[in-house]
Amino acid sequence: MLEGLKAIAKGMGTTLKALSAPRDTYPYPEKRREYSPRFRGKHMLGKDEEGHELCVGCGLCEAVCPAHAIRVVAAEAPADKPVSWTNRYSIDYEVDLIRCIFCGMCEEACPTNAVRLTPFNELAAYDRESMIADKQELLHPAIRK
Amino acid sequence: MIADAAAKLGIDVPVYCYHEALGPLGACRMCLVQVEKMPKLATACTTAVSEGMVVHTRGPAVDKGRKGVLEFLLINHPLDCPVCDKGGECFLQDYTFQYGPPAGRFEEPKIQKVKDGPINEFILVDQERCVLCQRCVRFMGEYVGEPQLLLEGRGVETVVTTVDHEPATSQFSGNVIDLCPVGALLSVPYHHKARPWNIEREESVCTLCPVGCTTLATGRDGHIVRIEGRPVPDRSWGWLCDRGRFGFDFAVNPSRLITSYLEGREEAAARTTRQVGQWLRDAVSQHGGNSVAFVAGGLHSTEEAYQLNRFAREVVGTERLAVSRDVPGYLPRGLNGTFADIDDADAVVLIGTDPYESVPVVHLRLRDRARALPSLKLMGVAPRSLSRETLRVDTLVTHVGQEAAVLAAALSDAARGHAVLAELVSNGLGDLSGIDGEALAELGSTLVNSEHLTVLWDGLEADVEPVLVALQSVRGDKPTRVLPTWGPSNWRGFERAGFDARIESLTGILEDARDGKLQMLVLWGADLLREYPDQELVRQAYARVPVLVAESLFPPAGHESFKAILPQAGPGEVYGTYVNMEARLQVAMPSVQPPGQARPTKTYVTAWARAMEKPFVLQEDWDPYDDNSGDLVPEESVPREVRPIAPASSAPDGYELITGVLVIENGIPSDFLKPRVPQYPGRISPSDADRLGIRNQAVIKLSREGREMTAAVAVDPAMTPGRIYMPLGLADAPVNALGTGAVNVTVIEEVHSA
Incomplete structure (x- = not known):
């Protein structure tokens, strides 16, 4: 009997201690965790100050990607309508976010600092199709709230 | 070094x-x-x-x-x-x-x-x-x-x-x-377009002319985006001409056939194939196998020709098989040389052909030889001067149809009394007035006395064949090798696959068709109205044959006459072996899938065999390679008999229409090459142009005995007077509508250069 009471007291003691202790979980999505700015989440394609795309479609990210998640198709821009800062640009740029392992090699390989991994990591979707980020999506990166 | x-x-x-x-x-x-x-x-x-x-x-x-x-x-x-x-x-x-x-x-x-x-x-x-x-x-x-x-x-x-x-x-x-x-x-x-890591390079062979240059085809995302030369050690430097390098876009040309046509209307491939099978079945059951004829041509591979040949012989049971030919000449395998014969030659004779235009990379090879051996004897026998800035050729300029007689005359001069020569010229040499005797003697001594003779021949004159056979027996053990420069580029491959490449069998089929002996004519890549030397005969044959079927890369000329047109899978889309003018077998790997409904030959013939309810198993049991001859088509002995040549006709008074292969204009369209294709492909000498009142270019009408054609010509200082040159096989100005030889010329419209 006494043994039982002792055990209950001990258990309640642990419970009460934990009640007042700081919590490890967050009430997501009302509150979100702070990530390091170096966190490797979803990709984005950068632009320079004049609004030209930085990506020139060199395909180095495609080459270096260990998961074969990136597809780049380059094209020549018409002389009067430049897309990137030079006459070569990527007409098509796709990242398959299901395949991507977020290793950041693309970012490292990029000679123009066009592709970057943002801290955005909310990548859930209802179908596979929407897990393929196309160029427009990458040019307008979502911002983590 | x-x-x-x-x-x-x-x-x-x-x-x-x-x-x-x-x-x-x-x-x-x-x-x-x-x-x-x-x-x-x-x-x-x-x-x-x-x-x-x-x-x-x-x-x-x-x-x-x-x-x-x-x-x-x-x-x-x-x-x-x-x-x-x-x-x-x-x-x-x-x-x-x-x-x-x-x-x-x-x-x-x-x-x-x-x-x-x-x-x-x-x-x-x-x-x-x-x-x-x-x-x-x-x-x-x-x-x-x-x-x-x-x-x-x-x-x-x-x-x-x-x-x-x-x-x-x-x-x-x-x-x-x-x-x-x-x-x-x-x-x-x-x-x-691409990067080395997102392309696939496949070893391929250019099929646009008989040289069969080795290439690397770069494929990306289902399209060929580039052709590069592929050097083969000790054999080729991997040079290409611009036709072969940039002409690869024919596969995606808008005029390419990618759907089937049944009686003029677009139709599903399955239904068209089934209908053709039904026709085949009816023709064979009602009129016998020999009422169906097959003509192979175009850019088909040797394997495809073999599959068609087996289908025709085993399932249809016909003996009427031919290869589409645009020139009448034929070269026995025994005389066929290789490019190494150019590298070893001390004398090269060009008969009719201008290598720069018909087989461009061979021109480089000849130049290479001429630079290595300045004493190289380079002679030509043709109705126009073959000499160029880049390659000096002593041309003996003949009239149309005199090449064989001139060669025979030179030969009989230089090797007087040889037994075969008597047989060769037993019908007489005909009228060779106007041929320079000194040049003839020089040609004769080159033909007979050179140590290693290599001949390039354009096949426009069938009678040159017995002369070459005679030349071989006159020269005996000294190498006499001939390189044929005519198309279709894989004709020797079709021959290897079991077709008869002589023009006589094609003529026979067309005459039978004209005479109503054929129920069905199946053209496999062959565009006879554009190719066969006598367009009129083809026209009559097309009009008479009840069922005319074509399988082709591009709509054939006169496509209204065809009951069914099937799209062909081209080179680069099927695995295939191609035989070039050296009789060398070369493998081309596929880089891309055939577009649209285009299918390889095997698909069609197996479907038809099923429709005809005949057993037909096409296994990969055939290999065009031979155990003893390596990558060359097996050697055959040179025929001993020499048939007499026809005497040369006398020179006409007026103008003569001459022709030749111009590889940039060989009928296979390419958007990339468009700026290079001459708008005025015909050529006329400055003195003739003066006489006709043409300054730079003109559209002229050529006529003979009621037949006529219009030709866009430009003045070319290198042309020999009295000749009007038109490239072979132009869609809008087919030389075969008229045939070479004497023509009347009237100027329709003079065009001043822009």
Whole structure:
């Protein structure tokens, strides 16, 4: 009997201690965790100050990607309508976010600092199709709230 | 040279400027090596090897030298590899990684030069990336003999550009793209298209002319985006002509057949195939197998021809099989030479053919030989002068239809009393007035006395065949080798697959068709209205045959007459072996899938066999290669009998229509090549033009005995007076509508140059 009471007291003691202790979980999505700015989440394609795309479609990210998640198709821009800062640009740029392992090699390989991994990591979707980020999506990166 | 010796031993010596075909220059200084007992580093490409020489290809001194050279080369290099098409397959990148300095020390602004400037329609030059190795300049100037590229400026301002800044017009210009070790000369069709890591390169063979150059086809995302030359050690340098290099877009040309047509309407492939099977079945059951004829042609592979041949013989049971021919000549296998015979020849005789136009890469080969052996005897027998800036040919200019007689006359002069010659000229030689006796004697002595004779023949005159057979027996053991320059490019392959390549069998089929003996005529890639020498006969045959079926890459001429047209899978889309003018079998791997409904031959014939309810198993049991002859079609002995040639007809008073193959205009469309295709493909000599009142170009009407054709001609100073040249097989001006020979000429419209 006494043994039982002792055990209950001990258990309640642990419970009460934990009640007042700081919590490890967050009430997501009302509150979100702070990530390091170096966190490797979803990709984005950068632009320079004049609004030209930085990506020139060199395909180095495609080459270096260990998961074969990136597809780049380059094209020549018409002389009067430049897309990137030079006459070569990527007409098509796709990242398959299901395949991507977020290793950041693309970012490292990029000679123009066009592709970057943002801290955005909310990548859930209802179908596979929407897990393929196309160029427009990458040019307008979502911002983590 | 040390560089060659090292390459032979598998030791890597970096080079930019050196190319074995072009010879040593020593411009780039990249190949520095250390030779013992030499005070300084020596260039491996200009130092000849000698007995007892000790060479260090690596080592501190060599590495320092190369590092220095690379640092200099990179001083004004823009380092724009991410936007450079060469990125990933660039020797400047490779060697910099291997030997170069980690960083440059040059801090001044780099000199800006022209970027993406045009050399011509196909080639861009980026002068900033150039390392001034001069490969392109030397190739065009020395190797091709058309000096259209040069170095301009001095010192750091030196740039590669075209002469007078006019576009380069040579048909070998594309080779400078392959030759350029850096990203300075780039292909326009491939510009910004792909990277070495996202393409697949397949070994292929160009099928656009009988040379059958070895190529590498670059495929990306289901399209061929580039063709490169593929050197074969000890056999070919991998040169291509612009036709072969940039003409690959025929596969995606809008006029390409990608759907089936049944009685003029677009129809599903399955239904069309089934209907054709039904027709075959009806024809065979009601009129017997021999009421169906098959004609192979076009760009089909040897395997496809074999499958069609087996289907025709085993399932249909017909003996009426032929190869589509545009010239009547035939060359027995025993006389067929290889390109090595050009390299060994001390005399080359061109019969009718201008290699520059009909087999361009052979022209380079001939030039190579002529440069290596200045005493090379280069003669021609043709109705026009075959001599060019790049290749001097002593042409004996004949009239149409006199080539065989002239050759026979020369031969009987030089080898008087030989038994076969009596037989050869037993019908007489005919009227050869106007042929220069001295030139004839020279031709005769060349034919008979040369040690190694190589002949190129265009096949326009069938009677040349017995002359060549006679020539062979007159010359005895001395090599007499002939290279046929006519199409279809794989005709020898069709022959290997079991078709009769002589024109007689094709003529027989067409005559039977005209006489109503045929129920069904199946044209496999053959476009007879455009190809067969007598268009009228084809027209009559088409009108009479109840069921006319074509399988083709492009809608055949007169497509209204066809009951069914099936799309063909082209080269680069099926695995296949192609036999070139050397009788050499070469394998082409597929790079892409056939577009639309286009299917390989096997699909069609197996479907038809099923429709005819006959057992037909096509296994991969046939191999065109022969155990004994390697990659050549098996040798056959040369026929001994010589049939007498017809006497030459006398020279006509007025104009003569002459023809020949012009490979840039061989009927296979290409959007890339459009700017190169001459608008006025015909040619007329300046004196004739004067007489007709033509200044530069004109549209003229040629007529003979009620038949006529219009021809767009331009004045060509190289043309022989009295002749009007039209390329063979033009869709809008078919020479076969009229046939070569005497014609009346009237000017329809003179066109002043724009």
